[in-house]
Amino acid sequence: MTNFNKTVVVGMSGGVDSSVAALLLQEQGFKVQGLFMHNWQNQPGETCTSEIDFKDASDVCDKLNIPLHKANFSGDYWDKVFEEFLSEHKKGRTPNPDVLCNREIKFKSFLDYAFKIGADHIATGHYAKICKDGEKTFLIRAKDTDKDQTYFLHEVTENEFSKCIFPLEDLSKNEVREIAYQKGFINYNKKDSVGICFVGERNLKDFLRRFISFSQGKIKDSKGTILGKHSGALLYTQGQRQGLNIGGIKNYSEMPWYVYDKNIQLNEVYVCQGEFNDLLMSSGLYMESM
Incomplete structure (x- = not known):
């Protein structure tokens, strides 16, 4: 089957x-169109990185x-991603917004829009690989295991994957940058995006404070000794090491501290020393949404 009659929206x-x-995809003969998604409504006075990103995307598409195309999915993002992100934080969990964003926006809202404007397939710059066996479609790891993003795609359905192409599946990040450099793309050396999906790199505590109320509380060791104060128990994750600010305590070793538990109702965080401390170990886990 020739690619020349197939339209891919990237x-x-x-x-x-x-x-x-x-x-x-263009070099493979597909009819390629681009689609830029606007998924977060910035507050007045905030830097709009979306405008910078759109300019870079426009420069590449011009070349x-x-x-x-440009589509605004900010309503879908708020209702289907961000509200769940806030809800999980309120429960004391640590959600991964990239998983939610892929499931609800990039492979639903985006996919639906792309097919409305004539797509036969969609494509993204994810480092992942799709394998077909008869009528079955499987997601497998990309060649660059350091950049592999299949974990963030695990809630996307087989039906949605069957409509998708991952052109970077057999490339390393360095190879991708070299291709972009050779082509003269303005963004060849642009740093990878970090932070909350489509919201960007922000101080999580300050950002969440706009949407959730939380307050200082006590940090305790396993004996109940108060070691310091935290900014809000719901901000901490089991296994977390950074951001505790309780090093160098008298009568304690210099071993690093880790969060081993927290109590949202009491607003307390519990810590222990040493990465192999028994308090950090677990004999089981609860799973849902499988």
Whole structure:
């Protein structure tokens, strides 16, 4: 089957990965179109990184001579991703917004929009690989295991994967950057995005304070000794080491401290020393949404 009659809509983020994905698909003969998603409504006075990203995506699409569409999914993002993100934090859990965002936005809202404007397939710059066996579609790890993103895609359905292409499946990040450099893409050396999906790199505590109320509480060891204060128990994760600010306590060793538990109702965080401390170990776990 020839690619020349097939239209692929690529999720253009303004980053190097989606840019090279679009280039590779074009070289394979597909009719390529770009789609930039606007998924977060910034507050007045905030820096709008989305505008910068859109400019980078536009520059790449101009160089490739492909159209670039722009769609606003901020309502879907708020209702289907961000509210669940806040809800999980209120319960004292540590949600992964990238998993939610892939499930609800990139492979639902984006996919539906792309097919409405004539797509036969969608594509993204994820480091992942799709394998087909007869009528079955499987998600497997990318060649670059350091950048592999299959974990973040684990809640996307087989039906949605069957409509998707991952052009970077057999490339390393360094190879992607080199391709972008050779092509003259303005974003060839753009740093990888970090932080909350589509919200960007922010101080999590300050950001969450706009949506959730939390207050200082006590940090205790396993004997109940108060070692310090925390900013809000719901901000901490079991196994966390950074951000405790309780080092150098008299009569304690210099071993690093780790969060082994927390009590949201009492607003207390419990810590222990040593990465192999028995308090950090577990004999079981609860799973849901399998």
